[in-house]
Amino acid sequence: MDLKTLLFGSSLGCFHEEWKIQSFTFSENPQLKYGIVQKKGGPCGVLAAVQAHVLQHLIFGDSSRNNTVRCLRPSDAERIQCLILALASILWRAGGNDKVVVTLSTGIQQFTPAGKYKPDGILEMLLLHFITKYEDLLKFLQQNIHQFEAGPHGCILLTLSVILSRSINRVRGDMDVITNPLIGAHGYCTQELVNLLLTGKAVSNVFNDMMELDSGNGNITILKGVTGRSDLGLLSLFEHYDVCQPEAKVESNPLQLPTQKCRHSSCPVVKEIKSPEKYCVASLESENS
Numbered sequence: 001m002d003l004k005t006l007l008f009g010s011s012l013g014c015f016h017e018e019w020k021i022q023s024f025t026f027s028e029n030p031q032l033k034y035g036i037v038q039k040k041g042g043p044c045g046v047l048a049a050v051q052a053h054v055l056q057h058l059i060f061g062d063s064s065r066n067n068t069v070r071c072l073r074p075s076d077a078e079r080i081q082c083l084i085l086a087l088a089s090i091l092w093r094a095g096g097n098d099k100v101v102v103t104l105s106t107g108i109q110q111f112t113p114a115g116k117y118k119p120d121g122i123l124e125m126l127l128l129h130f131i132t133k134y135e136d137l138l139k140f141l142q143q144n145i146h147q148f149e150a151g152p153h154g155c156i157l158l159t160l161s162v163i164l165s166r167s168i169n170r171v172r173g174d175m176d177v178i179t180n181p182l183i184g185a186h187g188y189c190t191q192e193l194v195n196l197l198l199t200g201k202a203v204s205n206v207f208n209d210m211m212e213l214d215s216g217n218g219n220i221t222i223l224k225g226v227t228g229r230s231d232l233g234l235l236s237l238f239e240h241y242d243v244c245q246p247e248a249k250v251e252s253n254p255l256q257l258p259t260q261k262c263r264h265s266s267c268p269v270v271k272e273i274k275s276p277e278k279y280c281v282a283s284l285e286s287e288n289s
Contacts, residue, residue: 001117002168003160009181014120015156016187018042023151024050024158026079034058034072034079043155045189049197050158052232053086054079061085083149084141087158092134093200094165100137101164102129103157104147122153128164162196174202176223199230206234 001011008014018040024047027035036051038044059071061082074082091100103126110127113119131137141148148154163171163182172178175192182193182202196202205211207225215221 001115003163004117004123005181006163006168006171007159007182009179011116012118013181013183014118015122015183016042018187019153019156019183020122021152022047022156023154024083024149025151025154026076026083026149030073033074042187043159043189045194046155046159046197049090049194049232050083050086052198053089054082056231057082057085057089080145080149084138084145087141087145087148088134088137090158090197091161091165092137094162094196096166096200097134099130099132099165101161102131102137102140102144103127103160103164104129104144105153105157122156123160126160159193166196166200166202171196171202174204174224176204180204194234195226198232198234199226199228201227203227 004011004013019042021039022043024036027033027037029035034055036047036054038047058074058079091102094100105122105125106127107125109124111124113124129140131140148157159182166174171182171192174196180190180192182190182196184190191206192202192204195204195206203224203226205223205225207223209225209227211223211225213221213223
């Protein structure tokens, strides 16, 4: 029930249909073979974070591939390997580079719901796998990547795995308000969930470190931001309006890597690649958009 409350704000909450049908399936469009296809709105924050990691490994992961166009036209085997590396990076960072929990579906009910718990046919079917070495994590994901890539619940499996790798208590401790859900209205990801996927901590803000606000009567409100530089950063439509500005730890990075842009309620990925010879920007959206 604690896991459901963290996800939805209530143990009676359930995943929306958009989440239940979403995995990390690649496009078969010859020009977009690097792209993950989003079926419906909702889990776009999870998809954008994974897509950014996939692009990171596609373009910067192999020094022998110095042609950007070639990198963005991977073989089936190359893109699946980059997906494995992407998931491993997200989980290992959330687990503090020490241990991870990977959830997999068994197709068989593992417990009988009771009390104030609404079954959804997904959480009841899961087994938890505890892994303490990064090499073992890669091997495990290699053996079970079909659950994430073909699904049908790959997006949910990653979300649950990253939460449990960080631990429910630590995720709550990361937030400004511990009762905030990770999945908000209409099934969209909250900032806390996006930050957990990108930085390994479910902080509520995108500024650096912490901010103290005077709440009056001698009281101080502490707002938590990003504590360390992330390889993958954030851009927002509101930056164009000069309303907000993500600070250096999530906006810039040593490798000029992809940035995630939250536009209205969606999260496409904008990839900026700079080198002495090339400048390339690619925007990834749902193929159906």
